[in-house]
Amino acid sequence: MQVANKVALITGSGKGLGKAFAGALLQRGARVCLSDVNPETLQTTHDQYASKFGRENVCSCPCDVTVEANLKDLFSKARQDLKGLDIVVNNAGIADESKWDKMVDINLKGVISGTLMGMEAMKTANGGSGGIIVNVASMAGLIPVAHVPAYSATKYGVVAYTKSWAENPESVDNNIRMVCLCPAYTKTDIMKMTDYSVHNSDIANASVVKLGIMSVETVVTAFLKLLDDNDNHGKALSVMNAKGMHYI
Numbered sequence: 001m002q003v004a005n006k007v008a009l010i011t012g013s014g015k016g017l018g019k020a021f022a023g024a025l026l027q028r029g030a031r032v033c034l035s036d037v038n039p040e041t042l043q044t045t046h047d048q049y050a051s052k053f054g055r056e057n058v059c060s061c062p063c064d065v066t067v068e069a070n071l072k073d074l075f076s077k078a079r080q081d082l083k084g085l086d087i088v089v090n091n092a093g094i095a096d097e098s099k100w101d102k103m104v105d106i107n108l109k110g111v112i113s114g115t116l117m118g119m120e121a122m123k124t125a126n127g128g129s130g131g132i133i134v135n136v137a138s139m140a141g142l143i144p145v146a147h148v149p150a151y152s153a154t155k156y157g158v159v160a161y162t163k164s165w166a167e168n169p170e171s172v173d174n175n176i177r178m179v180c181l182c183p184a185y186t187k188t189d190i191m192k193m194t195d196y197s198v199h200n201s202d203i204a205n206a207s208v209v210k211l212g213i214m215s216v217e218t219v220v221t222a223f224l225k226l227l228d229d230n231d232n233h234g235k236a237l238s239v240m241n242a243k244g245m246h247y248i
């Protein structure tokens with residue numbers, strides 16, 4: 001997909017990977033609707049990108065992905081302010097085993113809601129012209145991770161959900177490409193949030209040492225590859241320091 005002049009919406013883009021994805025899209029000439037549950041980081045990122053890339057190319061909308069009405073407002077705002085919708089990135093996520101039910105709400109149910117709204121917005125019958133939905137899973141959605149079982153379950157769910165939709169003719173018939181991004185450990189604040197001690201901090205530490213911690217830039221490169229590769233419908237792209245990028 002040529003990103004220039006496309007319209008993108010990214011959940012959880014006040015900071016971290018979502019913010020970096022937004023910056024990469026704006027750099028390539030897309031228009032981006034930012035959103036986050038945290039209004040302060042959202043405003044800061046909005047102001048930073050609006051001054052760098054032009055006010056007409058950026059909008060923002062506070063949104064908790066667990067609240068259906070928030071998501072509806074977000075999709076409406078993106079389509080109205082930026083005149084269209086071509087790229088939906090369901091990125092918002094947390095990693096906190098002590099709040100596993102909240103984590104399921106955000107990481108899995110939030111992605112399902114965002115995918116369904118993205119499909120509705122992009123359907124030809126509703127005035128859309130197709131596009132791409134990128135669901136941010138994790139390496140923990142491809143291999144079991146002993147110290148974060150609930151997080152891993154949510155990310156396996158995201159991969160399964162995305163791949164299942166890709167098998168459904170409704171996505172192909174509407175020219176909606178559905179893909180997953182599956183990075184290993186990456187240097188963002190989510191690494192600080194995680195209370196690894198809930199299950200076993202020794203296993204956690206060993207896992208982080210074994211896989212290493214990637215830079216945000218490495219994951220942005222993988223994100224852009226997902227957009228560029230037009231023949232990856234239904235694929236998950238794993239991203240690891242040592243092994244590079246692989247489609248699964």
Ligand SMILES: NC(=O)c1ccc[n+]([C@@H]2O[C@H](COP(=O)([O-])OP(=O)(O)OC[C@H]3O[C@@H](n4cnc5c(N)ncnc54)[C@H](O)[C@@H]3O)[C@@H](O)[C@H]2O)c1
Nearest residue numbers: 012015016017037064065091092093138185186188189190
């Ligand atoms: N950093 C990693 O090691 C890593 C690895 C694999 C996958 N991921 C995934 O990447 C995504 C982004 O994570 P990150 O590393 O940038 O973390 P981060 O903590 O830096 O950013 C997450 C963003 O999501 C927002 N958010 C949290 N709950 C929300 C909600 N209910 N509604 C809307 N926004 C909400 C936060 O406010 C924050 O801005 C997550 O889905 C995460 O699971 C991260």
